[in-house]
Amino acid sequence: MVITQGEAVFRAEGLTKVYRLGDVEVHALRGIDLMLYAGEFVVLLGPSGSGKSTLLNILGGLDVPSAGHVWYHGEDLTAAGDAQLTQFRRDHVGFVFQFYNLIPSLTARENVAIVTDIAPHPMPPEDALGLVGLRERLDHFPAQLSGGEQQRVAIARAIAKRPVVLLCDEPTGALDSATGTHVLQALEQVNATLGTTTVVITHNVDIARMAHRVLTMADGRIVREAVNAERLAAKELRW
């Protein structure tokens, strides 16, 4: 699929999500309307429980909304079944999570390979790890890597399939400033070189300065949208 810069990748209308956690009913999303464009770097800001992760999960086909619709390149994801969502994730989406979610029994290279094994047009795992500066750590197990390195493996794993969209849920949340900067540089590079639409969830207002566009969420709604007239490079960020 060839996507030109500026084409709408995602369109969401009236997204609502209610789920139960034990005995508690949580209204995670309360009617979200949203457009995401090809090649965009979008930061989602907001406090805990504002619905950022739920939105990201629905965009990535990990979860389905209680009401509303999401279209991916014109196809209604909310009408898709489990098999179609699986195929969607397999072909188009890369995920990065706050706690890396590496498989502890596999090395860095193998953690990437577990995705490239099933992707239609992947890059070699070594190249993906090279992009995030880990070419020297290919055969290390997660337990032998620092937090930042583990997160970079997770990014390599997410981009190795050359996804159309990269969805990152607090990728720097568990990292110190210097390490976090490394990780953001990797994301920045992927966005720039591969043209991957990138959505990053964060609490960290400073990180928002590297985005094309910043969406702020509160209580299940998007309360503010801002376009950065001038973006900072990741290496210029400090927090």
Add this chain to the structure above:
Amino acid sequence: MKAIHRKALRDLWHMRGQALAIALVIASGIAMLVMSRATLDSLVDTRDRLYADYRFADLWAQVQRAPESLAGRVAQLPGVAEVETRLIAGAKLEVPGFGEPVEAVVQSLPDQGEPVQNRLYLRAGRALTPHADDELLVSDSFAQAHRLVPGDRLRVTLRGRTQWFTVVGTAVSPEHVYQIKPGAMFPDYQRYAIVWMGRRAMAAALDMNGAFNQITARLAPGASEADTLAAVDQVLARAGSRGAHGRMDQLSYRFLYEEFRQLGTMTRVFPAIFLGVAAFLLNVVFTRLVGAQRDQVAILKAFGYRTADVVLHYALIVSLIGLAGSALGVAAGAWLGTQLAQMYQLYFRFPFLHYQIGASVVAIGVAVSLLAALAGAGRAVLAAAAEPVASAMRPPAPARFRRALLERLLPRRSLTQPLRIILRQIERQPLRAALTVTGLAFAGAIMMMARFQDSSINHMVELAYRLSQQHDLSATFTELRPARAAHELGALPGVRKVEGIRQVPVRLRHENHSLKTAIEGLRPGGVLRRPINDRRQPVDIPADGLVLNDYLARRLGVTVGDTVWVEVLEGRRAWAQLPVAHLVRDHVGLAAYVNLDALNRALGDGDVISGVLLTVEDGQEAAVFHELDRRPGVLGAGSRLASVEALYRSIAQMTGLFMWISILMGGIINFGVVYNSARIALAERGRELASLRVLGFTEGEVATILLGELAVLVALSIPLSFAVGYGLSWYLASNLQSDLYRVPVHIPASAYAFAALTTVVSAVLSGLAVRERIHHLDLIGVLKTRE
């Protein structure tokens, strides 16, 4: 290799301890299956080949004396394919250097060439020289027991005539694969022999020139056995036939049949228990393994792995465990099978053994173990794979707990906090707790079974040979003798007491039931042979009527007060109609008892006996034995003590192997369940337990919470294992019932104690192995990692 396969292998390595414990349980089940199935198949195949190749007869009929011409008439009956006549007689043997007399059955062989039916397999030496009258062949088991080799000499007393013979060879016959004296429970190769001699020499000794006293036949294909037996009986009636019988009444055939039937039961029951427990273990282990990998499953799915891929991934891990267990089980089963087959060779004197492990046995074993493994793990894997990805990525909601039942019943302050945790944990997952208790109960039950065979068979011997029989020596006459013969023997020096008895071969009939057996005529007030009732009290022989053992009564469909037709299968073949007066409980044979005087009156034979029972003074047994043996009118004499000792030896040999296998396998199951349960509990609750340590609990207190739960489950399993063990023993015993013997369910207190003790010891060992891990709980890590 794909990354996901690497993950499977690494996961397997990571859980190797638990995987090994499960594989061992699976291996136990498969070993049991392969061992019993391969042994059974090999024995059945060997038996069938022997019967076919050595032309085992289909029909036997014994007569007092019949002219050779009568055989021609039998041969012409429809349904009879071929007949062969021969001579058969009881004899006494004297083996130089062996102090006791030996009872033997002597069968004639054609003077020229091989017999047509029941051919002999010559194990050592050579066949008889044509027309030789001083040569004989002996059964190989007897030869082995006395270390006889061709060239040795034996003294044979046949019909009162004694002669020295040379053993020229040892042989095995399809008729005597199980070489046992009629009425005995186990073979005694030292005191009972089969001997073959030339027809001419034997006819001369028996005065049977031109005549026969046994005819054997093979049936034409498709012929009805029952019709042919009836027709043969008609032809032979006037020759003093005892009634023709088929293979099912041929002692050796029948023993093999019953033994193989029992082995068949074992091949079903034991592997089912082991594989059932293995499936349960896999279920528990995989529920927890997959539960712990919940987020990994979610990641795989997030990146586009299908539910089917995830299921296959775990199926691969499970299959590898199942295959390892199968491989180990097949190897162990094959080895144990050879041991078992060798043990059976001691009793079933097959000349050869076609030991084979059929591909089908292995295939069944592997398929069954994989099925058990996949069935066990399937639920857990499917549940995990079906969980929506997004919810799997969230931390699990705290498990729902509530106050335990016991807490609600007891005063509020009577339970400590750790005890509350233990009780709530058990109550929160009642199914898992129930399965754990069940698994442990089966392990304990198998330990009980290990002791059941041994103790029950010993108990049976105790009842049959110690309680019911009180004599020291017994003697059988060559023919009926006047009752005063007993007094003559009673007058021998060293004899304390003597009682005459009479055994008569009969057929008992009631309505459409009919059974061949023997009636024992006993003197009222006799003490040396006394039937016992189900309360183990001796029953007095009534003046009239039959005393039947309860199993025989069931087979005939009669109870006290009913009337039984008695057809005597010797002499004038008299008929009598006798009421059933009492039921007794005999565990061996199909005995019926009657008042000796009433028996003699009914048969019109006068006051006669067929043998005597004696008690002797201490130290006089050998002398009296020798004196009895010397008398030409005495066919054979036996020592009760010697037979009982031989019996115990046989039982120990036969049940010993089974016992050790059962103990080993019960232990494996027990360890498998306890160790796995503890490891799982530790893995699931590592955070909670480490948190308690951080809060200041000691290692001992934390161990109490973890292992206390298991201790409660182990304690609950013990009474259940008693019930399961008794049930399984009862099931086995009911399958061991046959006309030959009935094994009572006798489980001594020691067997219960043994099962409980092994369960506790095994649980403690498993607990110690896990306690060591509590020591290594990561107290800092638990505070850092995410929930």
